[in-house]
Amino acid sequence: MQTKTTSVPKIPPLNRLAGRRIVVTGAGSGIGAAIAQLFISEGAKVAALDRNEAGILAWMKSGEGIALSMDVSDETQVNDAVHRAAQAMEGIDGLVNAAGIANQDLLSEVSLADWRRVIDVNLTGSFLMARACFPYLNEVPDSTIVNLSSGQGLQPFMRRGAYAASKAGVISLSKTLAMEWAPIRVNTICPGAVDTPMVRSGYTEEVLRTQVGSRYALGRVAEAIEIARAALYLTSAESSFVTGIAMAVDGGRSYH
Ligand SMILES: NC(=O)c1ccc[n+]([C@@H]2O[C@H](COP(=O)([O-])OP(=O)(O)OC[C@H]3O[C@@H](n4cnc5c(N)ncnc54)[C@H](O)[C@@H]3O)[C@@H](O)[C@H]2O)c1
Numbered sequence: 001m002q003t004k005t006t007s008v009p010k011i012p013p014l015n016r017l018a019g020r021r022i023v024v025t026g027a028g029s030g031i032g033a034a035i036a037q038l039f040i041s042e043g044a045k046v047a048a049l050d051r052n053e054a055g056i057l058a059w060m061k062s063g064e065g066i067a068l069s070m071d072v073s074d075e076t077q078v079n080d081a082v083h084r085a086a087q088a089m090e091g092i093d094g095l096v097n098a099a100g101i102a103n104q105d106l107l108s109e110v111s112l113a114d115w116r117r118v119i120d121v122n123l124t125g126s127f128l129m130a131r132a133c134f135p136y137l138n139e140v141p142d143s144t145i146v147n148l149s150s151g152q153g154l155q156p157f158m159r160r161g162a163y164a165a166s167k168a169g170v171i172s173l174s175k176t177l178a179m180e181w182a183p184i185r186v187n188t189i190c191p192g193a194v195d196t197p198m199v200r201s202g203y204t205e206e207v208l209r210t211q212v213g214s215r216y217a218l219g220r221v222a223e224a225i226e227i228a229r230a231a232l233y234l235t236s237a238e239s240s241f242v243t244g245i246a247m248a249v250d251g252g253r254s255y256h
Pocket of ligand 1: 198
Protein backbone atom coordinates (compact mmCIF):
# COMPACT_ATOMS: atom_id res chain seq x y z
CA MET A 1 0.00 0.00 0.00
CA GLN A 2 1.21 3.47 -0.82
CA THR A 3 1.94 5.72 2.15
CA LYS A 4 -0.30 8.77 2.03
CA THR A 5 0.64 12.16 3.41
CA THR A 6 -2.66 13.62 4.59
CA SER A 7 -2.58 16.74 6.72
CA VAL A 8 -4.82 16.77 9.79
CA PRO A 9 -7.56 19.39 9.35
CA LYS A 10 -7.66 22.28 11.82
CA ILE A 11 -10.96 22.72 13.73
CA PRO A 12 -11.65 26.00 15.57
CA PRO A 13 -12.64 25.69 19.27
CA LEU A 14 -16.39 25.82 19.98
CA ASN A 15 -16.32 26.10 23.80
CA ARG A 16 -17.75 22.58 24.06
CA LEU A 17 -16.43 22.06 27.63
CA ALA A 18 -17.28 25.48 29.09
CA GLY A 19 -17.52 25.28 32.87
CA ARG A 20 -16.44 21.64 33.08
CA ARG A 21 -13.66 20.49 35.42
CA ILE A 22 -11.65 17.60 34.03
CA VAL A 23 -8.78 15.49 35.40
CA VAL A 24 -6.42 14.17 32.70
CA THR A 25 -3.68 11.63 33.49
CA GLY A 26 -0.67 11.11 31.26
CA ALA A 27 -0.84 14.83 30.50
CA GLY A 28 2.94 15.15 30.38
CA SER A 29 3.30 13.66 26.90
CA GLY A 30 1.66 12.50 23.69
CA ILE A 31 -2.08 11.81 23.71
CA GLY A 32 -2.73 12.96 27.30
CA ALA A 33 -0.95 16.29 26.64
CA ALA A 34 -2.99 16.77 23.44
CA ILE A 35 -6.23 16.01 25.31
CA ALA A 36 -5.44 18.42 28.16
CA GLN A 37 -4.55 21.22 25.73
CA LEU A 38 -7.61 20.64 23.52
CA PHE A 39 -9.89 20.57 26.57
CA ILE A 40 -8.45 23.88 27.86
CA SER A 41 -8.99 25.44 24.42
CA GLU A 42 -12.62 24.20 24.60
CA GLY A 43 -13.23 26.06 27.87
CA ALA A 44 -12.56 23.34 30.49
CA LYS A 45 -10.67 23.72 33.73
CA VAL A 46 -8.04 20.97 33.63
CA ALA A 47 -6.04 19.22 36.34
CA ALA A 48 -3.10 17.68 34.47
CA LEU A 49 -1.54 14.67 36.22
CA ASP A 50 1.60 12.76 35.31
CA ARG A 51 4.59 11.17 37.01
CA ASN A 52 6.63 13.52 34.79
CA GLU A 53 5.52 16.99 35.91
CA ALA A 54 8.17 18.63 33.71
CA GLY A 55 6.33 17.24 30.69
CA ILE A 56 3.19 19.13 31.74
CA LEU A 57 5.05 22.33 32.54
CA ALA A 58 6.61 22.20 29.04
CA TRP A 59 3.22 23.04 27.46
CA MET A 60 1.06 24.50 30.26
CA LYS A 61 1.01 28.28 30.43
CA SER A 62 0.80 30.01 33.81
CA GLY A 63 -2.77 30.05 35.18
CA GLU A 64 -4.07 27.74 32.44
CA GLY A 65 -4.63 24.69 34.66
CA ILE A 66 -3.06 22.81 37.53
CA ALA A 67 -0.16 20.38 37.20
CA LEU A 68 0.28 17.54 39.68
CA SER A 69 3.09 15.01 39.87
CA MET A 70 1.92 11.52 40.81
CA ASP A 71 2.01 7.81 39.96
CA VAL A 72 -1.35 6.36 38.87
CA SER A 73 -0.41 2.91 40.18
CA ASP A 74 0.05 4.17 43.77
CA GLU A 75 -3.27 4.32 45.64
CA THR A 76 -2.12 6.95 48.16
CA GLN A 77 -0.72 9.23 45.45
CA VAL A 78 -3.89 8.81 43.37
CA ASN A 79 -6.20 9.70 46.27
CA ASP A 80 -4.06 12.67 47.25
CA ALA A 81 -3.81 14.03 43.69
CA VAL A 82 -7.55 13.66 43.04
CA HIS A 83 -8.34 15.39 46.34
CA ARG A 84 -6.00 18.27 45.44
CA ALA A 85 -7.44 18.52 41.93
CA ALA A 86 -11.01 18.62 43.31
CA GLN A 87 -10.08 21.33 45.80
CA ALA A 88 -8.33 23.45 43.18
CA MET A 89 -11.18 23.15 40.63
CA GLU A 90 -14.00 23.06 43.24
CA GLY A 91 -15.19 19.69 41.98
CA ILE A 92 -14.65 17.21 39.14
CA ASP A 93 -16.98 16.67 36.14
CA GLY A 94 -14.80 14.35 34.11
CA LEU A 95 -11.77 12.08 34.05
CA VAL A 96 -9.57 10.98 31.18
CA ASN A 97 -7.17 8.12 31.91
CA ALA A 98 -4.36 8.48 29.36
CA ALA A 99 -1.31 7.52 31.47
CA GLY A 100 0.16 4.29 30.15
CA ILE A 101 3.26 2.26 29.44
CA ALA A 102 4.02 -0.34 26.78
CA ASN A 103 6.06 -3.52 26.64
CA GLN A 104 7.49 -5.50 23.73
CA ASP A 105 8.18 -8.95 25.18
CA LEU A 106 6.98 -12.36 24.08
CA LEU A 107 4.87 -13.92 26.83
CA SER A 108 7.47 -16.70 27.13
CA GLU A 109 10.08 -14.07 27.98
CA VAL A 110 8.33 -11.27 29.87
CA SER A 111 9.49 -10.99 33.48
CA LEU A 112 6.85 -11.12 36.18
CA ALA A 113 7.99 -7.66 37.34
CA ASP A 114 7.42 -6.19 33.85
CA TRP A 115 4.06 -7.95 33.48
CA ARG A 116 2.93 -6.58 36.85
CA ARG A 117 4.15 -3.05 36.09
CA VAL A 118 2.20 -2.89 32.80
CA ILE A 119 -0.99 -4.20 34.44
CA ASP A 120 -0.48 -1.94 37.47
CA VAL A 121 -0.12 1.27 35.46
CA ASN A 122 -2.52 0.64 32.57
CA LEU A 123 -5.33 -1.30 34.23
CA THR A 124 -5.08 -0.85 38.00
CA GLY A 125 -4.11 2.81 37.53
CA SER A 126 -7.27 3.45 35.49
CA PHE A 127 -9.36 1.72 38.17
CA LEU A 128 -7.74 3.63 41.06
CA MET A 129 -8.22 6.97 39.29
CA ALA A 130 -11.87 6.20 38.49
CA ARG A 131 -12.57 5.09 42.05
CA ALA A 132 -10.93 8.18 43.56
CA CYS A 133 -12.92 10.48 41.23
CA PHE A 134 -16.23 8.65 41.74
CA PRO A 135 -17.52 10.62 44.77
CA TYR A 136 -17.00 13.90 42.87
CA LEU A 137 -18.40 12.62 39.55
CA ASN A 138 -21.38 11.14 41.36
CA GLU A 139 -22.54 14.47 42.79
CA VAL A 140 -22.71 16.42 39.51
CA PRO A 141 -24.86 15.91 36.38
CA ASP A 142 -23.49 14.74 33.02
CA SER A 143 -20.17 13.47 34.38
CA THR A 144 -17.89 11.34 32.22
CA ILE A 145 -14.92 9.00 32.23
CA VAL A 146 -12.85 8.28 29.12
CA ASN A 147 -10.26 5.51 29.30
CA LEU A 148 -7.47 5.03 26.78
CA SER A 149 -7.33 1.40 25.70
CA SER A 150 -5.70 0.49 22.38
CA GLY A 151 -6.29 -1.34 19.13
CA GLN A 152 -4.25 -4.00 20.96
CA GLY A 153 -7.12 -4.35 23.41
CA LEU A 154 -9.38 -5.39 20.50
CA GLN A 155 -6.91 -7.34 18.36
CA PRO A 156 -3.51 -8.10 19.93
CA PHE A 157 -0.18 -8.46 18.10
CA MET A 158 2.65 -10.76 19.11
CA ARG A 159 5.19 -9.24 21.52
CA ARG A 160 2.59 -7.09 23.27
CA GLY A 161 1.02 -9.69 25.57
CA ALA A 162 1.05 -7.78 28.86
CA TYR A 163 0.09 -4.53 27.14
CA ALA A 164 -2.75 -6.14 25.15
CA ALA A 165 -4.09 -7.91 28.26
CA SER A 166 -4.01 -4.64 30.23
CA LYS A 167 -5.82 -2.80 27.41
CA ALA A 168 -8.49 -5.52 26.99
CA GLY A 169 -8.94 -5.20 30.75
CA VAL A 170 -9.46 -1.45 30.38
CA ILE A 171 -12.35 -2.10 27.94
CA SER A 172 -13.97 -4.54 30.35
CA LEU A 173 -13.41 -2.20 33.32
CA SER A 174 -15.08 0.64 31.41
CA LYS A 175 -18.12 -1.44 30.43
CA THR A 176 -18.66 -2.56 34.01
CA LEU A 177 -18.28 0.99 35.34
CA ALA A 178 -20.75 2.21 32.70
CA MET A 179 -23.35 -0.15 34.17
CA GLU A 180 -22.52 0.22 37.87
CA TRP A 181 -22.04 3.99 37.90
CA ALA A 182 -24.70 5.17 35.39
CA PRO A 183 -25.66 7.93 34.70
CA ILE A 184 -21.92 8.69 34.80
CA ARG A 185 -20.94 7.89 31.20
CA VAL A 186 -17.85 5.68 30.83
CA ASN A 187 -16.31 5.07 27.40
CA THR A 188 -13.08 3.70 25.95
CA ILE A 189 -10.98 4.85 23.01
CA CYS A 190 -8.95 2.24 21.14
CA PRO A 191 -6.35 4.12 19.08
CA GLY A 192 -4.22 2.60 16.36
CA ALA A 193 -0.59 3.71 16.19
CA VAL A 194 -0.22 7.38 17.11
CA ASP A 195 2.92 9.44 16.57
CA THR A 196 3.95 10.00 20.22
CA PRO A 197 7.10 9.38 22.27
CA MET A 198 5.70 5.94 23.24
CA VAL A 199 5.59 4.83 19.61
CA ARG A 200 8.79 6.66 18.63
CA SER A 201 10.64 4.62 21.27
CA GLY A 202 9.75 1.45 19.33
CA TYR A 203 10.11 2.55 15.69
CA THR A 204 12.28 4.86 13.60
CA GLU A 205 10.46 7.67 11.81
CA GLU A 206 10.95 5.90 8.47
CA VAL A 207 9.47 2.59 9.72
CA LEU A 208 6.60 4.47 11.39
CA ARG A 209 5.77 6.38 8.22
CA THR A 210 6.05 3.45 5.81
CA GLN A 211 5.69 -0.03 7.36
CA VAL A 212 3.50 0.88 10.33
CA GLY A 213 1.43 3.44 8.43
CA SER A 214 0.74 1.00 5.61
CA ARG A 215 -1.13 -1.34 7.98
CA TYR A 216 -3.97 1.19 8.15
CA ALA A 217 -6.70 1.71 5.55
CA LEU A 218 -5.89 5.43 5.69
CA GLY A 219 -2.24 4.61 5.00
CA ARG A 220 -0.72 6.53 7.90
CA VAL A 221 -0.42 6.63 11.68
CA ALA A 222 -2.48 9.14 13.70
CA GLU A 223 -1.52 12.48 15.21
CA ALA A 224 -2.26 12.81 18.94
CA ILE A 225 -4.83 15.56 18.24
CA GLU A 226 -6.96 13.04 16.30
CA ILE A 227 -7.30 10.90 19.43
CA ALA A 228 -7.87 14.01 21.57
CA ARG A 229 -10.86 14.91 19.38
CA ALA A 230 -12.44 11.52 20.12
CA ALA A 231 -11.90 12.18 23.84
CA LEU A 232 -13.53 15.59 23.39
CA TYR A 233 -16.58 14.01 21.75
CA LEU A 234 -16.93 11.41 24.53
CA THR A 235 -16.50 14.07 27.25
CA SER A 236 -18.83 16.67 25.75
CA ALA A 237 -22.64 16.81 25.59
CA GLU A 238 -22.43 15.75 21.93
CA SER A 239 -22.16 12.13 23.13
CA SER A 240 -24.93 12.38 25.77
CA PHE A 241 -26.46 8.97 24.86
CA VAL A 242 -23.15 7.13 24.42
CA THR A 243 -21.81 4.95 27.22
CA GLY A 244 -19.95 1.65 27.54
CA ILE A 245 -18.50 1.74 24.03
CA ALA A 246 -14.99 0.82 22.88
CA MET A 247 -14.43 3.32 20.07
CA ALA A 248 -11.75 2.33 17.55
CA VAL A 249 -9.94 5.45 16.33
CA ASP A 250 -7.50 3.57 14.19
CA GLY A 251 -7.58 4.70 10.58
CA GLY A 252 -9.51 1.60 9.60
CA ARG A 253 -7.35 -1.21 10.93
CA SER A 254 -9.70 -3.17 13.19
CA TYR A 255 -12.65 -3.58 10.83
CA HIS A 256 -10.81 -5.83 8.37
N1 LIG B 1 0.83 6.05 20.91
C1 LIG B 1 0.09 5.03 20.48
O1 LIG B 1 0.27 4.53 19.37
C2 LIG B 1 -1.02 4.49 21.32
C3 LIG B 1 -1.90 3.60 20.71
C4 LIG B 1 -2.94 3.07 21.45
C5 LIG B 1 -3.10 3.44 22.77
N2 LIG B 1 -2.22 4.31 23.34
C6 LIG B 1 -2.43 4.63 24.74
O2 LIG B 1 -2.63 6.03 24.88
C7 LIG B 1 -2.13 6.45 26.15
C8 LIG B 1 -1.13 7.59 25.94
O3 LIG B 1 -0.03 7.07 25.18
P1 LIG B 1 1.06 8.01 24.49
O4 LIG B 1 1.36 7.40 23.18
O5 LIG B 1 0.65 9.41 24.57
O6 LIG B 1 2.31 7.70 25.44
P2 LIG B 1 3.45 8.67 26.01
O7 LIG B 1 4.51 7.75 26.50
O8 LIG B 1 3.78 9.72 25.04
O9 LIG B 1 2.71 9.35 27.26
C9 LIG B 1 2.31 8.58 28.36
C10 LIG B 1 2.36 9.46 29.60
O10 LIG B 1 1.95 8.67 30.71
C11 LIG B 1 2.79 8.99 31.79
N3 LIG B 1 2.85 7.87 32.73
C12 LIG B 1 3.34 6.63 32.50
N4 LIG B 1 3.26 5.89 33.61
C13 LIG B 1 2.69 6.68 34.57
C14 LIG B 1 2.35 6.48 35.91
N5 LIG B 1 2.60 5.31 36.53
N6 LIG B 1 1.78 7.50 36.60
C15 LIG B 1 1.55 8.69 36.00
N7 LIG B 1 1.87 8.94 34.72
C16 LIG B 1 2.43 7.94 34.01
C17 LIG B 1 4.16 9.23 31.18
O11 LIG B 1 5.02 9.98 32.05
C18 LIG B 1 3.78 9.97 29.92
O12 LIG B 1 3.75 11.38 30.13
C19 LIG B 1 -1.53 5.23 26.81
O13 LIG B 1 -2.47 4.65 27.67
C20 LIG B 1 -1.27 4.31 25.64
O14 LIG B 1 -1.24 2.96 26.02
C21 LIG B 1 -1.19 4.86 22.65
